[in-house]
Amino acid sequence: MNFELTEEQKKFRSDIRSFLEEEVPPEHQAVFGVESEEDYRFGRSIQRKLADNGWLTIGWPTEYGGGPKGPIEQSIFSEAMGYGRVPRTGTTALNIVGPAVMYFGTPEQKEKYLPPIARAEAEYCQGFSEPNAGSDLGSLEFRAVRDGDENVLNGSKMFTSWAFRAQYIYLLARTDPDAPKHRGISLFIADVKTPGISFRPLPYINGSMAAQTYFDDARIPSSALIGEENRGWYHAMATLDFERSGLERYASVQRTFDDFVELCKTTKYNGKLLSENPIARHKLAKIKVGMEIWRLLCWKVAWMQSTGAVPNAEASVAFLHGTVQRLEFTQTAMEILGLYGTLMHDPKWSLMRGAIEGIHRESMHLHGAGTTEIHRNIIAQRGLGLPR
Ligand SMILES: Cc1cc2nc3c(=O)[nH]c(=O)nc-3n(C[C@H](O)[C@H](O)[C@H](O)COP(=O)(O)OP(=O)(O)OC[C@H]3O[C@@H](n4cnc5c(N)ncnc54)[C@H](O)[C@@H]3O)c2cc1C
Incomplete structure (x- = not known):
């Protein structure tokens, strides 16, 4: 059994560590989770530089703005980011939405959603938990009802981290209330500026700000359905493993x-x-x-x-x-x-x-x-x- 990285991987590890030591001096390092406006902007600027170097999504395929290396290099990258205490931004996009769209998205969705993540331009939040659905996520009540080429969203999501930063919310909704509970759920990506979506602040113990998110007849295009309709539960479980x-x-x-x-x-x-x-x-x-x-x-x-x-x-x-x-x-x-x-x-x-x-x-x-x-x-x- 060989636990060693290849010479090329070691060089990448050394390059990224040196880059972060230079670019993220102690006064900008996030010693714990408190997220000030300044921290956020700084973290985002570092991610853009990393994207310019081709490192932010080094494990992704080239056609979506990636490396193209693999999970080992992506993990070397993550380890360096954590050890360098780079203020965390864009993590939902990079670690959850990106891999899920890569696995379950259509070619058009991959083209639309992945390159902006790889360039550190798009920020996402995740709308899974609800007031009456946490660990037992399968009993979620949030509804999406098809109306022509749109879906109409109604309900509320809890603990939406990054809600106030995000352009998109990646969410689970019940699309077939008559199906067994895990089989009538679908995944969507909604633009947070869609009329009918609003946020109420929920401050976390670490000082960062999450939200309770409300949807009141919010209409999104049906092209925003990720993966198969009513198979969202199974897609989401794979997504959680990435997280x-x-x-x-x-x-x-x-x-x-x-x-x-x-x-x-x-x-x-x-x-x-x-x-x-x-x-x-x-x-x-x-x-x-x-x-x-x-x-x-x-x-x-x-x-x-x-x-x-x-x-x-x-x-x-x-x-x-x-x-x-x-x-x-x-x-x-x-x-x-x-x-x-x-x-x-x-x-x-x-x-x-x-x-x-x-x-x-x-x-x-x-x-x-x-x-x-x-x-x-x-x-x-x-x-x-x-x-x-
Ligand atoms: C820092 C942070 C960030 C988060 N960000 C997001 C986010 O961005 N988007 C999002 O959707 N959610 C987010 N969450 C919510 C998180 O996913 C939920 O807190 C989690 O799913 C648990 O749900 P709950 O808090 O409602 O607890 P509950 O499910 O109500 O659980 C309460 C207690 O009962 C226990 N319990 C429940 N069911 C069982 C069982 N079957 N067997 C044994 N014990 C059980 C639990 O372990 C827990 O101790 C975040 C949470 C935290 C802490």
Whole structure:
């Protein structure tokens, strides 16, 4: 078994790391999820430069503005972005909508939707969750009714991250209320400026702004249906696996962990360096093991994608381990730092620009891209073959 990258892949990794070190200086790095206007614009400008270099979608086919390399290079890219703490923008477009349109879209849809994503021009949000449908997404109530060559959308979506930035919303709607619940659902892309669509702000724990999204007789062209009508559930499940596969989340936590280890080597408590404290050392060693496992699980998913496989339970294993590992690391860091760990960024005494406080706050929610319980259900059923 060979875990090595090829020489060409190593060169790409080194090029992108050097580029990000130069272009994303510490004052512009996103130490945790708070998203200011300035951060957003900066992140977007970096993505445009990456697109100009042909790196943003290096794993996509050339005809859609891609590399044309593959999932390994796309993963090298994601790892570098996370480790470089580039403010995250455009992730729904790049990691969810792009791959879904590539798999399920018509040639016209690929032509229309993919190149603007590859150029970092189009921003998307995802309208899946609803007031009465979260984990049990199959019971969604949002309706799309065909009327000539249009679909009329009615209902509400919850927790729409990026809603205030997006030009498009990628959504699930019930198109056949008489079919069994998973079989009457379809996927659409709607322009958020469509009359009848409106947003109400929902601030998240990490400071970024999501929305509850309302649709009141919003009419979209039927050409905005992605994939087969009433097969949207199955398309969406494949899409969610793309969302759960990424290395970016792992790498940003790894960067904070690496910085934290350096901090322990230089910070004294009761006259002794934290790195000399045997309890702190054992705790750090335990986190190191968990981080290493997380990285390998993510790379296993990338490797599976590079063979043409669509990871499913494997993506859940990597995502679930990451969610739990991130929380364990931040709790450990909080224990080691004591009250200093709770200080937010800017005050004179805060450490690592408040990164520990920020990432700890963000780690408290275990719900994004499927809750921990839902991932355990997936692993039990599809990974272990246990009955539903
Ligand atoms: C940061 C963040 C960003 C998000 N962004 C988006 C977005 O852009 N678009 C979007 O559509 N959604 C988004 N979501 C919503 C996310 O997909 C939902 O939070 C998730 O699907 C869970 O739904 P819920 O919050 O309604 O919880 P519920 O489904 O109500 O679950 C409540 C609790 O019950 C448990 N539970 C539920 N069902 C089961 C079961 N069968 N077995 C065991 N336990 C169960 C859950 O694990 C959870 O602990 C986001 C969430 C977060 C945290």
